[in-house]
Structure formats: structure tokens, C-alpha cells
Amino acid sequence: MDEFTTWDILALSEYKYLPFYDEAQEKEYLRYHKLHKHCNWIEAITYVNIGLLEEFYSNITLISNPDNPLVLVNKYRQLPSEYTPCDLEPIDVQFNPQGLLLRRDARIAFEDMCSGAAKEGLHLEAISTFRSFSYQNKVYLKNKLPDMNMEDYQRERDKVSARAGHSEHQTGLAVDINDLEQTFENTPEGRWLADHAHWYGFILRYPKGRERITGYDYEPWHFRYLGKELAKAVHQSNLTYDEYYIRYLHSF
Ligand SMILES: [Zn+2]
Structure with missing residues (x-):
């Protein structure tokens, strides 16, 4: 030393x-x-x-407990390629016409949150929820041309899309709501979610100004289900879930 x-x-x-x-x-x-x-x-x-x-996507840990509802998925922690949650259920059609899937507890909490917002005249709708490993792989590679160098491609693509196994959407506990633009934060729905989601068990997973920690740009539309108690604690801590998990939930 x-x-x-x-x-x-x-x-x-x-x-x-x-x-x-x-x-x-x-x-x-x-x-x-x-x-x-x-x-x-x-x-x-x-x-x-x-x-x-180390840089993102180095020293990667394969997650051994993917079914744990508190699971942390990020650019250092990868879900097994074959992992699909066993309790996926379609969201009520009034909050998502395509029948997108969330894990049971997250699905119930999401519908509850949508109903809560509706009472205040706001409309919430899921636009992306569970994504399988193979689907995420397609999303990640969709702009890659055959002659493109993979490392060059990754450098640009990593800024906006997760590599397969590293997307929180594979947990069935993450939901993108209404709009994939950062201007969503200034809409009544975006503001309401930022202030109320934790009461329903969801946290804003990729906050503004924490890009260096989460590895993602600010995403005011992406929410992660953690259950009411933990979501409130994470919200109050003002930490990202990466930090909160590593400090208080992870055992070494
Ligand atoms: Zn998302």
C-alpha cells in the first residue's frame, strides 16, 4: 500500500x-x-x-437470485439468459391496451398507482414492461450493420440501451410510463409520478445527476417496483438504488 x-x-x-x-x-x-x-x-x-x-460492463457478476423482488440489476450485474419470472401477469387493459406483463405484485401496485393518478385527472399508461433476454438482445443490436465494429457500436449504443441480461425490464419489476422523452418530467403525469410513485411501491430508477452511478441518462419515465416500505426508504434516502442496495441490502 x-x-x-x-x-x-x-x-x-x-x-x-x-x-x-x-x-x-x-x-x-x-x-x-x-x-x-x-x-x-x-x-x-x-x-x-x-x-x-472499473468501466461499465467489466467485472460482471452473474445474479444468482434473480427471483428476489429486491434484485439489483445494473451494468455490473447480469441476469441469467434463461431467466423469466414465473408470476408475470397482464396489466389491466385500461392502463395498457397491449396486455404487457409485470410480476404479480408489481402489476397490482401499478394498477393501484394508475387508479390513484386517475382520481386526480391524470392518465398513466405502461408502454414497456417485461422484456425477455432475447428481446433485449434484439433491441440492443437493432441498429448494428453487419460490417460495423462491435466495440464502436457498443460505445454509442451503451448510452441509451442495456445489453441483454443487464436490463431491469427482464425482472418484470420495471415499467416505462407514458413517454420516453426527458420532457416527460415537466408534464402533470411526470411530476405526479416523481412525487407519489414511492407511496405505491415504485422508485424513479435513473435520477437526474446520477448518470455516473447508474450508467444511464435521466429517465423520468422508468420506474422500478420495490414494495411500499422499501420504495419509501429509498426515496427518502436520496440515494440511487445501486447505492442503497450495496449499502443496506447486499451481504458480502
Ligand atoms: Zn425502462
Whole structure:
């Protein structure tokens, strides 16, 4: 550890009490903190645990418990290709005419949220929900021409689309609502969702200003079901779900 100052090593040691402090990653914490001086130690520890010391889509973990309703899916954590939730159900036609699918609890909560919004004269509609691994693969590759270099393609495509296995939509717990434009945040429905979704068990999964952590642009339309209690806790914490999960739900 001689590349780090005694002062830094001492400063980091103050945080060993944290439940999410991983002694095996001390060098990584020091490296991250050295590279990102603006981060405090708790942030540095959290970001290293998420995987952010390395580029997105490196050191990928294959998720072993994809059915867990709290599952964290991101650019470091991949769902098995064969995974499809076993309790997918079609959303009520009044909130989605095409019969799109969500896992049972998420489907019930989504319909409840749509009814709540309707009481205030707002119309919510699901426009994308569960997507299988193979469908996501098609979405990801849809603009790729045969002679295009894959790495060049990925560099551009990664900004807007998840690679197969890395989309939260494969969990059956994520829903895109009404409109895939960032201007959605300024509509009455977008504002209502930002203020109320957590009461129904959903969180805004890709918040503004957290792109470096989530790996995604701000998506005011994409909501993730976590259940009421956890959604409220995540909302109040002002953390992304990546941070919240790694700090409070993940066991090392
Ligand atoms: Zn989405």
C-alpha cells in the first residue's frame, strides 16, 4: 500500500465499522478516493462496492437470485439468459391496451398507482414492461450493420440501451410510463409520478445527476417496483438504488 499516504490509510480505517466495508477491497477504496478527491470516504466505499472503479460492463457478476423482488440489476450485474419470472401477469387493459406483463405484485401496485393518478385527472399508461433476454438482445443490436465494429457500436449504443441480461425490464419489476422523452418530467403525469410513485411501491430508477452511478441518462419515465416500505426508504434516502442496495441490502 506504499503508493498511498499514511494519512489516507488512517482516514479510511475510521470507516471499518460500516456494515458494507469490505476489507478485501481496501486498496480499491484508496485508489478510488485518490482518483476522485471530491468524493468522501463513504461515497468511495459505496462506489467501489458497486463496481465503479472499473468501466461499465467489466467485472460482471452473474445474479444468482434473480427471483428476489429486491434484485439489483445494473451494468455490473447480469441476469441469467434463461431467466423469466414465473408470476408475470397482464396489466389491466385500461392502463395498457397491449396486455404487457409485470410480476404479480408489481402489476397490482401499478394498477393501484394508475387508479390513484386517475382520481386526480391524470392518465398513466405502461408502454414497456417485461422484456425477455432475447428481446433485449434484439433491441440492443437493432441498429448494428453487419460490417460495423462491435466495440464502436457498443460505445454509442451503451448510452441509451442495456445489453441483454443487464436490463431491469427482464425482472418484470420495471415499467416505462407514458413517454420516453426527458420532457416527460415537466408534464402533470411526470411530476405526479416523481412525487407519489414511492407511496405505491415504485422508485424513479435513473435520477437526474446520477448518470455516473447508474450508467444511464435521466429517465423520468422508468420506474422500478420495490414494495411500499422499501420504495419509501429509498426515496427518502436520496440515494440511487445501486447505492442503497450495496449499502443496506447486499451481504458480502
Ligand atoms: Zn425502462
